[in-house]
Amino acid sequence: MLFNTFTFFLFFITVFFLYWFLLKKRRVSQNILLLIASYVFYGWWDWRFLSLIVISTIVDFAIGKLIFNTTDKKRRKVLLVISLLVNLGFLGFFKYYNFFIENWILAWESFGISMNLSSLQIILPVGISFYTFQTLSYTIDIYRKKIEPTDSILSFATFVAFFPQLVAGPIERAQHLLPQFLRERKFSYKHALSGIHIFIWGLFKKVVIADTCATYVDVIFQDYGSMSTLTLMLGAVYFAFQIYGDFSGYSDMAIGLARMLGFDLMQNFKYPYFARDIAEFWRRWHISLTTWFRDYLYIPLGGSRTTLALQVRNVFIIFLVSGFWHGANWTFIAWGFLNAIYFLPLLLLKRNRVNKDNIEIVNVGQGIKTGFKILATFTITCFSWVFFRADNIQHALDYIMRMVSNKNFGIQFLSIERYNIELIAILGVFIAIEWFHRKHEHPFTGKFYLAKIILILFLTIVLGVFSNHEDFIYFQF
Structure with missing residues (x-):
């Protein structure tokens, strides 16, 4: 259901009037409507993949609560790893399985060795990279003690599946979007x-x-x-x-x-x-993904507060991972590598933060x-x-x-x-x-x-x- 179609226009008009007129000042009912609408919206492409969103929602809601209520550091890490494995496992299988299998076969064939492996006819679930990163940030932020888990699975489920940004972002953080589902919304003409x-x-x-x-x-x-x-x-x-x-x-x-x-x-x-310059470009392009990688990958690797050699390493890791996030093809990795090369002179000359003003x-x-x-x-x-x-x-x-x-x-x-x-x-x-x-x-x-x-x-x-x-x-x- 594309935004630029008459079908979506009818869908949204229906949701809008039910939301603001029939369910006015009834926050829980509004959230139920939004959750149903979001599942209908996503299921319009392929209803079978709704199960992935539901599983991710249940897993991260439960693990978020367990992490918050656990003081044992080792157990907290184990719980976080479970969340990472479930979410990245889904993403890895549906998006990257064939890429790794095909390249594994090609690698062995270059040595004259035939491998009895075959790729699968896997359909890529729409928007899986976006909602996976959104729900992952929730458990990671709880683990880092930046936020507390919500007691409302309805609000959390609606946060994960919110249809306007479900399939292509922006990738929202729980600390920004989730509280908006927990408070009453009033219609504003402005x-x-x-x-x-x-x-x-x-x-x-x-x-x-x-x-x-x-x-x-x-x-x-x-x-x-x-x-x-x-x-x-x-x-x-x-x-x-x-x-x-x-x-x-x-x-x-x-x-x-x-x-x-x-x-x-x-x-x-x-x-x-x-x-x-290219550094400013990445502060202006796909900001929700750029800041996600900054906060959950670049800074944990040491960011810019480490040796120059490690800063260079971190830049290449970020851009290569960003390229691979976009698709299971060497073209995206090459695209990420090129952007790292573009960024490198700015880093070495310490000019990567020069153009930050309007x-x-x-x-x-x-x-x-x-x-x-x-x-x-x-x-x-x-x-x-x-x-x-x-x-x-x-x-x-x-x-x-x-x-x-x-x-x-x-x-x-x-x-x-x-x-x-x-x-x-x-x-x-x-x-x-x-x-x-x-x-x-x-x-x-x-x-x-x-x-x-x-x-x-x-x-x-x-x-x-x-x-x-x-x-x-x-x-x-």
Whole structure:
């Protein structure tokens, strides 16, 4: 059930009116409705995988209570390990089993040894990487004595399965989201309107930006051998905007939906393509995952408060694990490795925390310098996205070699539903909108905000009519 479909519109309208009008000021009943709605939403893809969410919920609810009530350090560790094994066991089997089996077979075959192992036809449960990390953070935080366990399994189950952010984040922490299920929610016209604004902006990014770019990206990456250098470069740029529009669009829609229901979710993207270096990019991109790895992996490894050699090791571990989290393919590992390489000079020069403030342009000279930094960061980001989009490592390398060695520099204007020039114009307008509203959560602020909403809705409806309802890219992660 995609957010950008009429089916979901009917689903959400039904939930919204039941939630605010029939069950007004009845918190427990509202939570029951949200839990049922969340299970229906998830089961719409494949009801069989609901059992995984239920098992994770029961296991972590029980283990959280046991850890909290246990003073014995050894027993606390054993309980935490059980939680890790259950959750990561599900994730490992469904997402990585075939990857390890296939590479194990290939490794032995390189020595001339045949292995009698076979991969399985495993269906990847939608959003398993997201809700696994969300529920894991609960038990880890209890183990670290940062939070206390909840006594309400209903509230905890709703926290784990909350449908706006269930399948593609943001990955919320219990200390932020769980208390919101434990207190009474009151309808606020202001918050509901804000939620609608954020949802519309996310819908625009998905339907107009991501889905339109996808049309060109698919053709360019499939037929890259016949494309010119500039077309291949455009393909990488288009994919950069496709994945940004797709993922940040989903996050915005999730935040908007949650806000309409009286909940506050964390901001997951802060205009990442305006980053002035790769460190700033990762402070702006997929923030909920980046901070998760920071708090539960990077800092426990020693973080930046250790020797330089160990800091370098930690950076590579974080980026390689992040790449592998995205998918069971060497392309994602290569993507993570590239980002670690990008990050390394900043770490060695101790400049990885330089650009932490908002972008301000005070004069022409400073503006040119900032623009160059943004363009350079965007360029290397697009280069790494080639590995993210490619089917395999060879595909990525062939694409890049064709891009840098091809003597044909022309642009092939592809006639695929719309002209290429139209997409470039749309992206130009999109970049301008984001730039002038980079200090705000969404562009529907200030003067003429109603006119902006009408224009964005008009473009979304008109262009959306002719676009394919593409699945969200991050659903596969």
